[in-house]
Each structure stands twice: as C-alpha cells, then as structure tokens.
Amino acid sequence: MITAKPVLLKRLFLISFFLLIVLMVVMFLGLSSGPTQISIRSVFQTIVGIRTSDSMMHSIIWQIRLPRVILSALVGAALSLGGLVFQALLRNPLAEPYILGISGGSAIGAIVGILMGFSRFPGVSLTAFSGSIATLLLILAMSSGQTILKKDALLLSGVMVNAFCAAVIMFLISMTQDSRLHNIIFWLMGDLSFGDMQQVGILAAILLPCFFLVFWLSNPMNLLLMGKEMAQTMGVHIKLVTVTLLVATSFMVSATVSYCGLVGFVGLVMPHLLRLVFGPDHRVLVPACILGGGTYMVFCDFLARILPKQGEIPAGVITAMIGAPLFIYLLKRSSK
Amino acid sequence: MKPSIYVNNLSHSFGETLVLKNISFQVPQRDFFIIIGPNGSGKTTLMKVISGILKPQNGELKILNHPIDQYHRKALARTIAFVPQMTFADFPFTVTEIVLMGRSPYLGILGLEQENDLEVANQAIAFTGLEHLAHRKLDQLSGGEQQRVYIARAICQEPDIILLDEPTASLDLAYQVRIMDLMEKLKTEKGITIVMVSHDVNLAAMYADHLMLLHKGQVVCQGLPDEVLTYKTLEETYGCTLLVDESPLGNFPRVTLVPRKYSIRE
Numbered sequence: 001m002i003t004a005k006p007v008l009l010k011r012l013f014l015i016s017f018f019l020l021i022v023l024m025v026v027m028f029l030g031l032s033s034g035p036t037q038i039s040i041r042s043v044f045q046t047i048v049g050i051r052t053s054d055s056m057m058h059s060i061i062w063q064i065r066l067p068r069v070i071l072s073a074l075v076g077a078a079l080s081l082g083g084l085v086f087q088a089l090l091r092n093p094l095a096e097p098y099i100l101g102i103s104g105g106s107a108i109g110a111i112v113g114i115l116m117g118f119s120r121f122p123g124v125s126l127t128a129f130s131g132s133i134a135t136l137l138l139i140l141a142m143s144s145g146q147t148i149l150k151k152d153a154l155l156l157s158g159v160m161v162n163a164f165c166a167a168v169i170m171f172l173i174s175m176t177q178d179s180r181l182h183n184i185i186f187w188l189m190g191d192l193s194f195g196d197m198q199q200v201g202i203l204a205a206i207l208l209p210c211f212f213l214v215f216w217l218s219n220p221m222n223l224l225l226m227g228k229e230m231a232q233t234m235g236v237h238i239k240l241v242t243v244t245l246l247v248a249t250s251f252m253v254s255a256t257v258s259y260c261g262l263v264g265f266v267g268l269v270m271p272h273l274l275r276l277v278f279g280p281d282h283r284v285l286v287p288a289c290i291l292g293g294g295t296y297m298v299f300c301d302f303l304a305r306i307l308p309k310q311g312e313i314p315a316g317v318i319t320a321m322i323g324a325p326l327f328i329y330l331l332k333r334s335s336k
Numbered sequence: 337m338k339p340s341i342y343v344n345n346l347s348h349s350f351g352e353t354l355v356l357k358n359i360s361f362q363v364p365q366r367d368f369f370i371i372i373g374p375n376g377s378g379k380t381t382l383m384k385v386i387s388g389i390l391k392p393q394n395g396e397l398k399i400l401n402h403p404i405d406q407y408h409r410k411a412l413a414r415t416i417a418f419v420p421q422m423t424f425a426d427f428p429f430t431v432t433e434i435v436l437m438g439r440s441p442y443l444g445i446l447g448l449e450q451e452n453d454l455e456v457a458n459q460a461i462a463f464t465g466l467e468h469l470a471h472r473k474l475d476q477l478s479g480g481e482q483q484r485v486y487i488a489r490a491i492c493q494e495p496d497i498i499l500l501d502e503p504t505a506s507l508d509l510a511y512q513v514r515i516m517d518l519m520e521k522l523k524t525e526k527g528i529t530i531v532m533v534s535h536d537v538n539l540a541a542m543y544a545d546h547l548m549l550l551h552k553g554q555v556v557c558q559g560l561p562d563e564v565l566t567y568k569t570l571e572e573t574y575g576c577t578l579l580v581d582e583s584p585l586g587n588f589p590r591v592t593l594v595p596r597k598y599s600i601r602e
Binding site: 008009012216218219220222223225226227229230232233234235236237279280281283 | 384387388389409410412413414416417418420428429430433434437438440441443445446447448449486493
C-alpha cells in the first residue's frame with residue numbers, strides 16, 4: 001500500500017514558514033550592517049520598539065536600512081519568480097528574464113523614461129514595461145512556429161537581444177551630458193541604495209498582486225509542463241494562462257528594472273536550488289521562490305555592502321558573479 | 337443508449353489542405369473502438385478534434401449527446417481524457433504527482449488536492465500496477481512504464497471516454513499486450529469507452545469491438561473487425577500485398593504481411 005504523502009497544504013505551510021524564518025534572519029543581518037556601527041542587539045531592540053530613545057539610530061534603521069532591505073527582498077522575489085515562470089512556459093531550464101533580454105529591453109524603456117524626465121512611478125515604470133513587452137514579443141516572434149524554442153536558439157537570440165540593448169543603452173547615455181549620467185550608470189548595474197518607504201510601498205503594491213496571480217496559476221503551470229495538448233485536455237485554457245503569466249512576469253520584471261536597474265541571473269539561481277530541494281511542483285515553488293528569492297537578494301546586497309573597504313558595489317555585480325558560473329555549469333550539464 | 341461519441345459529416349482543414357473529409361461515425365458506450373489507417377490518413381487530427389484540442393470546423397460532433405462546444409473546459413476534461421502520442425517531461429515529477437494531475441479538472445480555485453483526490457490517484461496507480469513505482473521520478477522509468485503512468489493519469493480524470501493516440505508504438509511485444517489488456521480491463525471493469533488510434537492491425541483485430549479504417553482523410557469502411565480487415569480493402573488502402581486469414585486464437589482476422597519474394601500476384 002502506498003503511504004499517503006503529506007497533504008500539499010501542510011507541506012506548503014511548512015516550507016513557507018521555514019523560508020520565511022530564513023528570510024527574516026537574513027533581513028535582520030541586512031539591517032545590522034552599514035557604515036554606522038549598530039550592534040545587533042540595538043537593531044533588535046529598535047525593531048521591536050523597546051528602544052526608542054536614540055533618535056539617530058532609529059531613523060537610520062527605519063528610514064535608510066529597512067526600505068533598502070525590503071526593496072532587495074521584493075526585487076529578489078520578483079526576479080526569481082520571473083525566472084521560474086519563463087523556465088516553465090518555455091520549458092527551458094536556462095530561461096531567465098536577464099538572459100532572455102527582457103531586462104535589457106525594459107532598461108532601454110526605463111532610460112528613455114528617465115531622460116524624458118518622468119518620475120519613477122508611473123512614468124518610468126510604464127516606459128520600462130513597454131520595453132519589456134517589446135522584447136518579449138520579439139522573442140515570441142522568433143520562436144513562433146515551434147512549440148518550444150530550441151535551447152541553443154533561445155540562448156543565442158537572448159545574447160543578441162542583450163547585445164543590442166546594451167548598444168542602445170550606451171548610445172542613449174553618450175547622447176546625454178548632464179548630471180543624470182552617473183546616476184544612470186550606477187542604476188544600470190543594479191542599485192538598491194535609493195529608496196524611501198513610500199517608493200518601496202509603491203513597488204510592493206505593483207508586485208504583490210502579480211505574486212498572487214502567479215500562485216493562482218501554479219497548477220496550470222504544472223500541467224503545461226506535460227505538454228500543451230495534455231494540459232488542454234485536463235481543462236487548462238492554454239492561451240489565457242500563457243498570456244497572463246507572460247504579461248504579469250514582464251510587468252514584475254520591468255517594475256524592478258525601473259527601480260533598481262539590471263540585476264542579472266537572480267531568476268536562475270533560486271528556482272534551480274529550490275527545485276532541487278523541494279521538487280518540481282509549482283504550487284510549492286512559487287511561494288518558495290518568492291521567499292527564497294527575496295532571501296538571496298537581501299544576502300547579495302548584504303555582501304555588496306560589507307565586501308568593499310569603502311562604499312559599496314552594485315548588487316547586480318554580486319548576483320552576476322554568482323549566477324554566471326552557475327549558468328555555465330547548468331548549460332554544460334544540460335547539453336550532456 | 338445514446339452514443340458516447342457521435343460524429344456527422346465532420347471536415348477539417350489546415351489552411352488549404354483538407355485533412356478530414358466528411359467523416360461520420362458513432363462510438364457506442366463501453367465500446368473498444370480502434371481507428372486504423374496509413375500514415376497521413378488524418379487519424380491524429382481526428383483524435384485532436386474529438387478531444388477538444390482542435391475546434392471542429394465543419395459538421396457535427398456530440399459527446400454523450402451534447403455538442404462538444406457546449407461543454408465547459410473543465411466539464412469536457414471530466415468527460416474525455418486524452419493520452420497523446422509521445423510526451424516528455426523535463427522536470428522530475430514523481431509518478432504519484434503526475435497521476436494526481438489528472439484531478440485538475442475537479443480542483444477548486446487554488447488547485448490543491450484533497451484527501452479523496454489522493455485516494456482516486458492511488459486507485460488509478462493500483463489499477464495500472466504501478467504501486468512499486470509510485471515514488472519514482474518519471475524520467476527514471478522505461479517507455480512502457482511511462483505510458484502506463486500517462487494512462488493512470490487519464491484514469492484519475494475519471495472520464496467516460498479515454499482517447500489514446502498509438503499507445504503501443506515503440507513498445508516491446510510484452511508491453512504492447514499489457515497496455516491493450518489494460519485498456520480492455522478499463523472497458524469491462526470501469527465501463528469506460530476506449531477510442532484508440534493504432535498502427536497495428538493485428539492488435540486491433542484482437543481487441544477492438546469496432547474498427548474504422550481511414551485513408552486520405554476519409555472513412556474507407558467501419559464495422560466489426562472481420563468486416564473491415566479484408567485483404568481487398570487493406571491492400572487497396574495500404575498499397576501492399578497482404579494475407580488475411582482467421583486467427584488461431586479465435587473468430588477474428590489475422591493479417592500477415594507478404595514480402596515481394598513470396599508474392600504470387602503481380
């Protein structure tokens with residue numbers, strides 16, 4: 001007789017609870033590091049509200065560090081989820097918003113928005129969204145006629161789209177001469193250092209509905225892995241599900257790009273690690289990627305702040321240094 | 337009794353090419369119905385239309401007396417299950433997880449299974465004799481075992497009709513018989529109507545209650561196995577020399593391929 005496996009809901013709660021604890025710990029780590037030395041104990045006391053006397057420490061933690069840590073968590077969650085969705089829809093384990101060139105496309109859109117003097121929200125977010133949708137359509141057009149874009153073709157076209165986007169970005173930057181230049185370059189490399197609570201709140205308001213939408217479609221994503229035809233005969237509205245997921249994902253990616261620039265390879269690391277540990281069921285992987293991706297990004301940002309002796313390096317540099325070798329490893333393994 | 341599948345004057349084309357031409361047939365309930373025909377005769381397209389993957393363009397298609405387009409997506413999935421020709425999984429789901437996917441048309445808005453769904457899945461696994469593999473990953477199984485997993489998934493959908501597109505292709509002899517026996521058991525024990533596309537006329541002759549022969553998108557003939565499998569119709573359709581006699585096992589035809597060196601006809 002088969003032993004009944006734990007009901008999914010219980011497993012879902014256990015995994016989410018565990019990952020939430022990990023996220024909390026890493027966020028706490030992020031809160032305790034920075035140019036001003038604040039002991040872990042004081043951070044804890046400030047957060048839970050025991051200690052409110054020291055107003056400077058209070059404002060450093062609440063107005064500088066906390067927005068940044070929450071921002072990192074949101075960005076990591078959105079990009080990891082983006083990677084997971086693209087891997088499922090394109091049935092390609094190497095798919096990822098940055099590798100596919102979708103991040104690059106939205107970066108062009110975002111730069112155009114910045115140069116036109118729009119505010120981050122809604123102006124720049126919307127131009128970034130148009131950029132990402134344009135690249136998405138380009139990728140889908142290149143893959144049309146085939147049920148699955150072949151692995152190598154997909155990667156190559158992604159490299160080309162990225163190269164093209166990089167050229168356009170350089171062109172746009174070289175055409176501007178004002179003070180915004182430095183900002184753009186730093187932002188482009190994945191910058192998490194802006195931010196007040198209000199902007200973080202706007203980003204959360206954009207991303208959270210997308211998270212729920214993707215979770216709601218996580219079972220259809222499982223079925224899609226069995227092939228479009230089988231999924232359809234199990235009651236999945238293929239077109240609706242695919243389009244909704246692609247648009248929601250592009251929306252999430254462009255929102256994060258317009259706030260933090262290009263943070264690459266995040267959508268590769270966490271989905272793979274979590275799939276290895278928890279299996280391929282998307283109903284588990286979606287919440288796991290949201291929490292785990294957030295953890296990963298907060299940790300990368302933590303490294304970006306403590307590694308250099310002075311100042312900090314963009315978080316995108318750290319994620320690329322971890323993600324790119326992993327990508328090469330996965331490529332080598334999958335081509336066997 | 338109302339037929340489980342009723343097809344009247346059905347035509348289907350891809351662009352300019354007409355793939356199915358005025359097809360009409362009925363499949364009674366609890367029938368083992370096998371569609372045979374040469375490559376490119378439109379068998380797979382017909383299966384896709386019946387399963388709801390392709391929309392019928394011309395003609396009538398009723399499933400259990402209701403036009404197929406009146407079915408809600410999930411209601412249709414609770415009525416018809418489809419086992420496609422070749423499926424592959426890149427992601428390592430376990431056998432139980434894949435069989436459980438068959439419960440999807442029954443799940444609520446969050447798509448989470450209840451205890452009773454697991455019960456149905458376990459019964460489907462037991463019915464197909466996969467208990468010992470229940471926790472194995474699909475990509476570790478042989479072709480015949482994978483085919484049984486997909487059939488178990490179809491059973492788990494608790495449909496009235498199961499459609500299979502060449503389920504025995506590329507399986508070894510023992511597995512061919514096992515899959516066909518399994519389908520017959522499904523028919524007799526669970527009362528499920530089986531509609532199958534097959535290339536193997538001898539297997540078809542041994543198991544089918546009714547046969548239908550397609551050629552170039554049209555029905556050549558349909559009926560009982562010994563009405564359809566005559567050397568004349570087969571030779572005309574397939575364009576090769578054949579010998580048809582009675583099977584030593586019973587009252588149904590046996591088809592033997594005749595190589596040219598043994599052929600006495602020119």
